[in-house]
Amino acid sequence: MATQLAEPTAKSNAPQESVVVRFAGDSGDGMQLTGGQFTLSSALAGNDFATFPDFPAEIRAPQGTLFGVSAFQINFGSTSIDTAGDAPDVLVAMNPAALKTNVGALKPGGLIIADTGEFTKRNLEKAKYDVSPLEDGTLAKWQVLAFDISALTLESVKPFGLGNKEALRCKNMWTLGLALWMFDRDRAPLIDWLNAKFAKNKVLADANIAALNAGHAYGETAELEGSIHKLHLGPVATPAGLYRTITGADAVALGLVAGAQLAHLPMFFGGYPITPASSILHALVRLKEFGVTTFQAEDEIAAICAAIGASYAGQLGVTSSSGPGIALKGEAMGLAVMTELPLVIVNSQRGGPSTGLPTKTEQSDLYQAVYGRNGDAPIPVVSARSPSDAFECAIEACRIAVQYMTPVILLTDGYIANAAEPWKVPDPADYAEFPVTFLAEKNAGDTLLPYKRDAKGARPWIKPGTPGLMHRIGGIEKQVDTGHLDYSPANHQAMTDARKAKVDGIAQSIPDQDVCLGNPGGKLAVVGWGSTYGPIHQAVGRARAKGLDVSHIHVRHIWPLPQNLGELLKGYDKVLVPEMNTGQFKTVLRDQFLIDARPLTKTSGQPFTIAEIEAAIEGALA
Amino acid sequence: MNAITPITTTTLKDWETDQEVRWCPGCGDYAILKAVQRTLPELGADPANTVFVSGIGCSSRFPYYVESYGFHTIHGRAPAFATGIKLANPQLDVWLVTGDGDGMSIGGNHMMHVLRRNLDCQILLFNNEIYGLTKGQYSPTSREGTTSPTTPLGSVDRPASPCAFALGAGARFIARGFDVSKELPNVLKAAYHHKGAAFIEIFQNCIVYNKDRFEDFAAPKGAEDRQLWLQNAEPMLFAKGTKGIALDTEKLTLKVVDVVDGDWQAAGVIVHDVTNRSIAHMLVEMPFGPFPMALGVLYDDPRPTFEAAVMAEREQAAAGKEPNLAKLLAKGQTWTVTEDGPEL
Numbered sequence: 019m020a021t022q023l024a025e026p027t028a029k030s031n032a033p034q035e036s037v038v039v040r041f042a043g044d045s046g047d048g049m050q051l052t053g054g055q056f057t058l059s060s061a062l063a064g065n066d067f068a069t070f071p072d073f074p075a076e077i078r079a080p081q082g083t084l085f086g087v088s089a090f091q092i093n094f095g096s097t098s099i100d101t102a103g104d105a106p107d108v109l110v111a112m113n114p115a116a117l118k119t120n121v122g123a124l125k126p127g128g129l130i131i132a133d134t135g136e137f138t139k140r141n142l143e144k145a146k147y148d149v150s151p152l153e154d155g156t157l158a159k160w161q162v163l164a165f166d167i168s169a170l171t172l173e174s175v176k177p178f179g180l181g182n183k184e185a186l187r188c189k190n191m192w193t194l195g196l197a198l199w200m201f202d203r204d205r206a207p208l209i210d211w212l213n214a215k216f217a218k219n220k221v222l223a224d225a226n227i228a229a230l231n232a233g234h235a236y237g238e239t240a241e242l243e244g245s246i247h248k249l250h251l252g253p254v255a256t257p258a259g260l261y262r263t264i265t266g267a268d269a270v271a272l273g274l275v276a277g278a279q280l281a282h283l284p285m286f287f288g289g290y291p292i293t294p295a296s297s298i299l300h301a302l303v304r305l306k307e308f309g310v311t312t313f314q315a316e317d318e319i320a321a322i323c324a325a326i327g328a329s330y331a332g333q334l335g336v337t338s339s340s341g342p343g344i345a346l347k348g349e350a351m352g353l354a355v356m357t358e359l360p361l362v363i364v365n366s367q368r369g370g371p372s373t374g375l376p377t378k379t380e381q382s383d384l385y386q387a388v389y390g391r392n393g394d395a396p397i398p399v400v401s402a403r404s405p406s407d408a409f410e411c412a413i414e415a416c417r418i419a420v421q422y423m424t425p426v427i428l429l430t431d432g433y434i435a436n437a438a439e440p441w442k443v444p445d446p447a448d449y450a451e452f453p454v455t456f457l458a459e460k461n462a463g464d465t466l467l468p469y470k471r472d473a474k475g476a477r478p479w480i481k482p483g484t485p486g487l488m489h490r491i492g493g494i495e496k497q498v499d500t501g502h503l504d505y506s507p508a509n510h511q512a513m514t515d516a517r518k519a520k521v522d523g524i525a526q527s528i529p530d531q532d533v534c535l536g537n538p539g540g541k542l543a544v545v546g547w548g549s550t551y552g553p554i555h556q557a558v559g560r561a562r563a564k565g566l567d568v569s570h571i572h573v574r575h576i577w578p579l580p581q582n583l584g585e586l587l588k589g590y591d592k593v594l595v596p597e598m599n600t601g602q603f604k605t606v607l608r609d610q611f612l613i614d615a616r617p618l619t620k621t622s623g624q625p626f627t628i629a630e631i632e633a634a635i636e637g638a639l640a
Numbered sequence: 641m642n643a644i645t646p647i648t649t650t651t652l653k654d655w656e657t658d659q660e661v662r663w664c665p666g667c668g669d670y671a672i673l674k675a676v677q678r679t680l681p682e683l684g685a686d687p688a689n690t691v692f693v694s695g696i697g698c699s700s701r702f703p704y705y706v707e708s709y710g711f712h713t714i715h716g717r718a719p720a721f722a723t724g725i726k727l728a729n730p731q732l733d734v735w736l737v738t739g740d741g742d743g744m745s746i747g748g749n750h751m752m753h754v755l756r757r758n759l760d761c762q763i764l765l766f767n768n769e770i771y772g773l774t775k776g777q778y779s780p781t782s783r784e785g786t787t788s789p790t791t792p793l794g795s796v797d798r799p800a801s802p803c804a805f806a807l808g809a810g811a812r813f814i815a816r817g818f819d820v821s822k823e824l825p826n827v828l829k830a831a832y833h834h835k836g837a838a839f840i841e842i843f844q845n846c847i848v849y850n851k852d853r854f855e856d857f858a859a860p861k862g863a864e865d866r867q868l869w870l871q872n873a874e875p876m877l878f879a880k881g882t883k884g885i886a887l888d889t890e891k892l893t894l895k896v897v898d899v900v901d902g903d904w905q906a907a908g909v910i911v912h913d914v915t916n917r918s919i920a921h922m923l924v925e926m927p928f929g930p931f932p933m934a935l936g937v938l939y940d941d942p943r944p945t946f947e948a949a950v951m952a953e954r955e956q957a958a959a960g961k962e963p964n965l966a967k968l969l970a971k972g973q974t975w976t977v978t979e980d981g982p983e984l
Contacts, residue, residue: 260970262971262972262975286724288724307961315753319717320720320723320750324727328728331724349714444969481729483689490703490704490709493696502659503704
């Protein structure tokens with residue numbers, strides 16, 4: 019798109035192979051739906067893509083207000099895409115508030131498509147505009163394409179006799195139709211989708227299809243010539259196979275189901291509604307045929323306690339929440355550590371502290387995951403770098419939990435949970451099984467030793483209902499081997515050491531840390547974890563293209579860390595750690611390896627841009 | 641309890657662990673432990689199929705002393721653990737042991753929900769009206785004016801009534817007993833035979849911090865005058881049949897009436913119907929003093945259990961569906977990338 023614009027953009031020093039489009043409108047305008055369908059059409063065009071839905075915490079914020087703006091950004095192209103893009107090339111603004119809150123991010127020379135039908139006096143006032151920005155010249159550095167989408171939509175759906183409100187709801191499909199024309203996309207899959215979505219209401223289906231077609235037809239009319247043209251972005255070279263789009267929340271749900279299957283266990287999921295973690299529960303309630311029992315508990319504490327109860331009774335217990343809910347679960351996590359029962363705890367991180375920014379993303383729960391419990395309560399921590407990676411990480415969390423008889427924390431974040439990317443559908447047969455064996459008879463001659471450890475330091479899993487193996491467990495310090503109550507000094511020392519050694523030992527079962535871009539040693543390592551993968555990878559790639567000696571290392575296993583990580587990092591002159599918090603992983607790295615890791619922090623509720631990390635790399639190497 | 645559990649032959653000894661019991665000498669908990677251990681063989685319960693789950697507090701040490709499966713969890717949360725256990729394996733007999741602090745204060749929320757959902761389990765709430773394990777602070781069931789380390793001038797808040805709470809939360813079985821009562825095993829049996837959440841408040845003597853708090857009705861001397869032992873289908877009589885409970889139809893309350901020559905019908909004494917929820921409301925609220933202490937099974941009217949409903953829904957949702965992981969992963973809008981490009 020950008021190469022077609024009237025003015026060259028600041029960074030268009032090479033032919034652009036990707037485009038960033040942001041759809042922004044009122045939270046009731048259906049922008050997330052529009053974005054989602056545009057994403058699908060990108061997938062079908064063979065483009066690689068990444069998306070970033072950004073919506074308000076309020077379900078139905080007052081219409082036309084600045085805080086009620088909902089946006090969906092997609093970066094797509096014929097090249098490999100790792101982030102949802104820094105600055106949009108195209109902004110679709112469905113009302114003045116959407117324009118005001120988003121135009122600042124638009125690239126100079128970028129294109130604004132605005133619905134003049136919504137630029138009424140009242141809406142301008144709500145968006146705190148004295149004069150319409152479409153008329154006062156303030157948008158001069160961009161291209162503006164303003165026309166009355168509302169009226170055009172009403173006109174296109176007139177034959178269907180809808181009420182005014184219902185008819186205007188078709189605006190998003192009209193806009194989508196225009197976008198499909200701009201990027202030379204096939205309308206057929208969208209028409210199929212609308213027919214399926216409104217299968218029970220033929221009139222609504224037909225009206226939406228008519229709006230979609232009208233938007234597309236509008237693009238072809240003479241009125242647009244000279245300002246924008248069709249742009250075709252060819253397919254990206256991807257390995258052959260079956261693909262689908264996946265969000266992080268769905269990937270976690272599927273990964274948990276896969277993990278339970280690989281462990282040969284039924285799964286019990288205890289959850290309590292919280293943004294942005296609820297979608298995992300929503301996905302799992304529909305998978306009962308996979309031996310999944312879901313339980314919406316009375317609170318976060320009950321959700322984890324029920325999951326621990328289910329693990330105790332022989333299922334794979336799982337609970338999921340976001341920062342504030344995870345805080346409530348802290349005491350129960352300690353019990354799972356003490357009773358050495360498997361458990362997976364998923365934290366979809368959001369901006370904090372306290373209620374913080376429920377719908378915005380952050381990585382600020384790393385301290386909470388690694389250190390946030392009373393007592394010496396080590397818990398392994400795994401972090402997902404992208405929506406599709408969340409599938410792999412969920413399986414890994416299940417494996418560690420059942421093989422080491424331990425709770426495991428899986429960190430994702432609001433960005434990963436909601437963002438979508440293409441996913442090459444994996445074959446379950448490619449994953450190694452890790453079947454669980456429950457203790458069936460006494461394990462020390464005539465005696466049962468519930469805390470007798472195997473070579474990995476794990477105790478046996480003993481299901482109630484097993485004849486002859488009755489025993490008691492609980493949160494009071496356990497005696498070595500027998501598990502009886504024992505407060506004695508030597509025993510507490512021994513058990514604290516054993517719990518730590520067990521979790522430390524997990525490092526032996528995880529792969530050595532790789533360098534995902536660059537060399538194992540050099541001037542600068544950029545070390546990331548979680549959803550910063552995309553911007554770091556792109557930024558390091560660009561810096562290397564300029565000849566800078568910089569490498570990207572992305573850590574999945576936050577605790578315990580990969581065994582070679584310390585030595586690997588010592589091979590670089592400098593270590594830079596970009597993270598969406600005030601420097602938490604940096605602290606862990608300094609503590610574990612005594613290295614001078616430097617932070618690059620961002621806590622605005624928005625992901626890093628590539629440019630921000632690129633600038634930091636250049637700064638570090640200057 | 642579980643209806644299909646086979647009868648297992650055990651003796652009291654089979655239910656004793658080798659662990660040293662660590663309650664204070666003379667604590668009411670000993671009597672309750674014995675009553676439970678004596679009752680379990682009579683129920684034909686199987687130690688391997690029995691799980692005692694507890695929270696935190698003196699009462700919650702209970703599982704360590706019963707030779708079955710046991711889980712001593714965290715403060716107030718035993719109902720949540722029990723829910724997970726029972727949903728994971730509905731065949732297990734689950735007993736929940738809690739106290740007035742554990743069950744009515746920090747765990748009040750979970751208690752409400754386990755009762756409302758009607759999880760099949762027996763809930764033994766040891767009510768000693770004090771925090772024992774933390775050395776004697778007043779509890780949510782302490783009577784007004786209770787002096788304690790945290791209320792040196794006497795407590796000012798009104799006490800919670802566990803049975804009224806349970807009924808309000810939707811419990812379908814409510815009973816009362818006390819530690820040294822010979823009737824306690826019968827109450828335990830009735831609770832075991834009730835399919836669903838069975839709530840039993842057991843008054844328990846904390847001899848260190850709240851000694852003889854229940855003597856006013858529990859003392860053997862004059863007990864007949866102060867205890868109303870409820871029996872289903874029997875008239876509500878006490879004081880050796882000379883007094884009874886009747887319904888004041890104008891005020892819609894209960895009243896104590898004298899029974900002359902055993903003619904309780906003439907005195908208007910009501911016959912206990914354990915399924916009558918209206919009368920149950922009056923019984924759980926019946927104040928001791930003007931009235932005797934209502935003991936035994938106050939209410940027993942089963943309805944389908946939570947775990948049965950969850951299992952049924954799960955089976956229904958899974959019926960006819962093949963758990964094929966490969967198909968699940970490939971669900972939704974997919975496209976195939978070939979050498980010629982993507983296609984639907």
